[in-house]
Structure formats: structure tokens, C-alpha cells
Amino acid sequence: xxxxxxxxxxxxxxxxxxxxxxxxxxxxxxxxxxxxxxxxxxxxxxxxxxxxxxxxxxxxxxxxxxxxxxxxxxxxxxxxxxxxxxxxxxxxxxxxxxxxxxxxxxxxxxxxxxxxxxxxxxxxxxxxxxxxxxxxxxxxxxxxxxxxxxxxxxxxxxxxxxxxxxxxxxxxxxxxxxxxxxxxxxxxxxxxxxxxxxxxxxxxxxxxxxxxxxxxxxxxxxxxxxxxxxxxxxxxxxxxxxxxxxxxxxxxxxxxxxxxxxxxxxxxxxxxxxxxxxxxxxxxxxxxxxxxxxxxxxxxxxxxxxx
Amino acid sequence: xxxxxxxxxxxxxxxxxxxxxxxxxxxxxxxxxxxxxxxxxxxxxxxxxxxxxxxxxxxxxxxxxxxxxxxxxxxxxxxxxxxxxxxxxxxxxxxxxxxxxxxxxxxxxxxxxxxxxxxxxxxxxxxxxxxxxxxxxxxxxxxxxxxxxxxxxxxxxxxxxxxxxxxxxxxxxxxxxxxxxxxxxxxxxxxxxxxxxxx
Numbered sequence: 279x280x281x282x283x284x285x286x287x288x289x290x291x292x293x294x295x296x297x298x299x300x301x302x303x304x305x306x307x308x309x310x311x312x313x314x315x316x317x318x319x320x321x322x323x324x325x326x327x328x329x330x331x332x333x334x335x336x337x338x339x340x341x342x343x344x345x346x347x348x349x350x351x352x353x354x355x356x357x358x359x360x361x362x363x364x365x366x367x368x369x370x371x372x373x374x375x376x377x378x379x380x381x382x383x384x385x386x387x388x389x390x391x392x393x394x395x396x397x398x399x400x401x402x403x404x405x406x407x408x409x410x411x412x413x414x415x416x417x418x419x420x421x422x423x424x425x426x427x428x429x430x431x432x433x434x435x436x437x438x439x440x441x442x443x444x445x446x447x448x449x450x451x452x453x454x455x456x457x458x459x460x461x462x463x464x465x466x467x468x469x470x471x472x473x474x475x476x477x478x479x480x481x482x483x484x485x486x487x488x489x490x491x492x493x494x495x496x497x498x499x500x501x502x503x504x505x506x507x508x509x510x511x512x513x514x515x516x517x518x519x520x521x522x523x524x525x526x527x528x529x530x531x532x533x534x535x536x537x538x539x540x541x542x543x544x545x546x547x548x549x550x551x552x553x554x555x556x557x558x559x560x561x562x563x564x565x566x567x568x569x570x571x572x573x574x575x576x577x578x579x580x581x582x583x584x585x
Numbered sequence: 586x587x588x589x590x591x592x593x594x595x596x597x598x599x600x601x602x603x604x605x606x607x608x609x610x611x612x613x614x615x616x617x618x619x620x621x622x623x624x625x626x627x628x629x630x631x632x633x634x635x636x637x638x639x640x641x642x643x644x645x646x647x648x649x650x651x652x653x654x655x656x657x658x659x660x661x662x663x664x665x666x667x668x669x670x671x672x673x674x675x676x677x678x679x680x681x682x683x684x685x686x687x688x689x690x691x692x693x694x695x696x697x698x699x700x701x702x703x704x705x706x707x708x709x710x711x712x713x714x715x716x717x718x719x720x721x722x723x724x725x726x727x728x729x730x731x732x733x734x735x736x737x738x739x740x741x742x743x744x745x746x747x748x749x750x751x752x753x754x755x756x757x758x759x760x761x762x763x764x765x766x767x768x769x770x771x772x773x774x775x776x777x778x779x780x781x782x783x784x
Contacts, residue, residue: 358617548689556616
């Protein structure tokens with residue numbers, strides 16, 4: 279018996295077509311598995327203009343997709359893709375941000391009141407993660423200094439403590455994330471009132487996506503990303519240095535200051551270089567993440583000791 | 586059926602490579618593809634190392650002999666993926682900067698553990714052939730290949746240190762490796778006891 283006895287010649291001649299069809303449909307079927315979670319664009323923020331003093335024209339901004347699918351937000355899961363996949367698990371309305379402690383005018387703000395009270399501008403900042411990757415992000419927000427001033431800090435307000443939301447339906451808070459919740463962060467008052475420190479409510483001119491810390495988050499661009507606490511529910515001014523989550527978890531690996539510093543390595547990896555998301559080879563990390571104007575805040579301090 | 590075992594195992598061991606290659610081409614590795622590639626190659630090598638270490642315990646506990654027939658294949662593929670992992674680190678992650686790599690290995694125990702694991706696997710992969718088994722003599726060959734237990738231990742700690750906080754999954758894998766080694770240790774102790782008992 280010859281092969282031609284089994285397969286008619288007309289079909290045999292179309293064998294390549296058949297193979298292509300098979301390969302093509304296999305590819306098409308598997309494509310959805312490759313795609314990243316599609317991120318919904320939020321509503322446009324009204325009246326946002328770029329502040330030319332913080333335009334950072336020399337840097338190429340990361341794409342909306344990069345900024346919204348590669349996140350650290352342990353309350354929504356520990357993998358980089360978890361926060362975008364579980365974003366709907368964070369409920370951002372109603373939302374109260376409470377300002378308390380050493381202030382003349384403590385206040386519980388509704389998020390809508392904040393959005394009305396503070397004019398929002400766009401600033402392009404570098405973000406350097408302690409894990410040695412970085413991005414360039416156009417944040418929409420207002421200076422933390424302006425916000426704090428409204429509450430009339432007292433002379434005893436030496437530090438500012440920040441607290442991130444905990445909602446029972448957030449998958450990370452139930453599971454085994456390794457760190458305790460709520461997530462706590464802190465700044466010295468002079469750091470908090472530095473003109474670079476920002477409260478962000480959006481990015482790329484749109485309402486902040488949940489995985490990026492909606493509805494309101496801290497952005498401190500000269501420090502490692504974990505200092506920029508997300509989804510804030512409490513800001514407390516106080517006389518003593520507040521405990522912060524990562525420095526309590528592993529004080530040898532993460533300090534209170536956590537200034538970007540290429541000279542001081544993380545015990546497990548180098549901080550002298552970083553991978554800019556979207557680039558292949560690593561680039562040199564800049565002192566204070568390329569914001570030398572903050573250096574005076576640390577005059578006389580040994581930054582190897584106060585890492 | 587019996588004849589199909591080795592080719593089937595070979596094909597299965599190729600799947601992670603095909604999957605990663607396809608994802609790389611289609612841009613499915615996300616915002617940080619180098620990191621994803623490093624993680625996935627390292628994870629594949631680790632799982633294959635665990636499978637290699639599971640062959641003898643499967644015989645001890647379940648009386649299965651067929652895993653022993655693919656043990657060499659699993660071990661070779663483990664080394665293959667571990668080498669791709671190291672190559673990704675050296676070329677794509679570190680840009681062939683040997684000074685930076687040397688500093689990284691010596692200064693950071695996470696990297697040191699990974700490099701040490703690969704260096705331990707290297708002589709095992711080279712001598713995994715029957716020719717080398719004959720050349721070394723079975724006893725010496727067997728003693729040399731016990732190094733794989735140490736490699737399993739070091740790889741576990743390398744995996745654990747990969748994440749900022751220990752992950753349940755990693756701890757479960759460490760437990761698996763420890764259990765596989767324990768089964769052998771208990772079995773070896775029993776055999777020794779039997780040898781002592783018998784006149």
C-alpha cells in the first residue's frame with residue numbers, strides 16, 4: 279500500500295495549508311494567555327496642567343501599561359502582576375483620610391473634598407524601587423507641604439506617619455504576605471515639607487488606578503519606592519520617629535530613611551545599578567535618584583548608618 | 586509503553602523552553618521580561634532538580650523503578666535550564682560585566698548561593714554519561730554524584746532569598762527537598778543496620 283492510496287492527491291497537495299492552519303489556530307488560542315491584564319483607563323482629571331519645573335524632558339516616560347501592570351502592593355498580592363489583577367478588590371469610595379496628632383486643625387477629609395480643595399498639577403518623576411528597577415511616571419497631585427500646612431502643624435510635629443488602608447476583601451491581607459498590615463511609613467517633617475514630596479491622585483491625567491495606590495498616595499521621588507505609601511487613610515504628625523513596616527520587618531535590609539543611594543547595597547543585591555523598565559541593560563543609579571536638591575536635608579549625616 | 590517513557594520525558598522537559606520562547610517573541614513576559622525570564626528559568630531548573638531527587642525515594646517508598654530510567658535525563662535538563670538561567674543573568678541582566686558579576690557573587694549571599702549551585706551541578710552534568718561512570722568506577726562516581734544533595738540544599742536557600750519576604754510556595758518546596766533527602770537518609774541507615782545485623 280502506498281501513501282497515495284490513503285490520502286487523495288488533492289488533499290495531499292494542500293498539506294502545507296493544513297499545517298499553517300493548525301499552527302495558526304493553536305497560536306490564536308494561546309494568545310489570550312500571553313496578554314497582560316487589560317487595565318481600564320480611569321476618568322480624566324479636570325484642569326491638570328504640567329508643571330514645567332518638573333517636566334523632566336530628558337527622560338522617556340514609561341507607558342501607562344507598564345505603570346499599571348508591574349506593581350508592588352502587597353495588600354493586593356505579592357507578585358508584580360497581582361495588584362493589577364486584583365485591583366477591583368480595593369474599594370476607593372467612600373474614602374476618608376484622617377489628619378491627626380500634632381496639628382492645630384485635625385480633620386477627617388472625604389476624598390471628594392480633597393479633590394476640590396487642592397489644585398492638581400502634573401509632575402514627571404523618576405521612581406526607583408528598592409528591588410533595583412525604575413520607571414518614569416507622570417503623577418498628578420499637589421505638594422504634601424501645602425496639604426500639611428492647612429492643618430497647622432505644632433512645634434512638636436517632628437515626624438509624619440502614613441498609614442495605608444486595610445480592607446478585609448483585599449487578597450493579600452488574608453494570605454501570607456510576610457509583612458504585617460496596615461502598612462506604615464514615615465518621613466521627617468523637613469522631608470515631608472520638601473517641595474518634591476507629593477500627594478498623588480492621578481497619573482497620565484487620569485484618576486489613579488487602584489493598583490497604583492488610589493485614591494491618594496504619597497510620592498517621595500528621592501527615596502526607594504516603598505517609602506511612597508499607597509491608598510492613604512491616616513496621616514499623623516508626631517514628635518517621635520514612627521515605626522515603618524519594612525524597617526521593622528528587616529532592619530538590616532531597609533532603613534527609615536531609605537534614600538536612593540548607589541553606595542549602600544541591599545544585603546542581597548547591588549543598588550549601584552538599576553533596570554529602567556523598558557530598557558535591556560542596567561543603567562547607573564544616581565544619588566538621591568537624581569534629585570541633588572534634597573542633599574541639604576541630610577547634611578552632616580552618615581548615610582551608610584542612616585540608610 | 587515502556588519505549589515511550591524516555592521520549593515522552595524528553596518532550597515534557599522541552600515544553601518550558603518552548604513556552605518561554607513563544608512568550609518572549611509575543612511580548613507576554615510583562616514589563617520586565619529579563620526578570621520574568623530569570624525567574625521562570627530558575628524555577629524550571631529547581632523543579633527539575635527536585636524531580637531528579639525524587640526518583641530514588643519513589644523507588645524506596647512506592648517500589649517504582651521507571652523514574653530511575655529518566656533520572657539522568659531530568660538531571661541533564663536541570664543543568665540545561667540552570668545554565669540558561671546563569672546565561673540570562675550574565676548576559677541580559679549584567680551585560681557581561683565580569684567585574685560586576687564577581688562583586689555580586691562575593692558580596693551578596695543570594696547570588697553566591699545560585700552560583701555555587703551551578704558550579705556543583707557542572708561536574709555532575711559532565712560526568713552523567715555511562716562513559717564517565719565507567720572511567721571513574723561506580724563507587725567513586727556515586728560518591729561524586731552525592732554532591733547533588735548539597736546542590737538541592739543550596740538551591741532551596743537561593744530560591745528562598747529571591748523574594749523580599751519568604752513565600753509559602755518556596756517554603757513548601759524547601760520542605761519537599763528536605764523530605765526527599767530524609768527518605769534517603771532513613772533508607773541508608775536501615776540498610777546499614779541490616780548489614781550490621783546479618784552475620
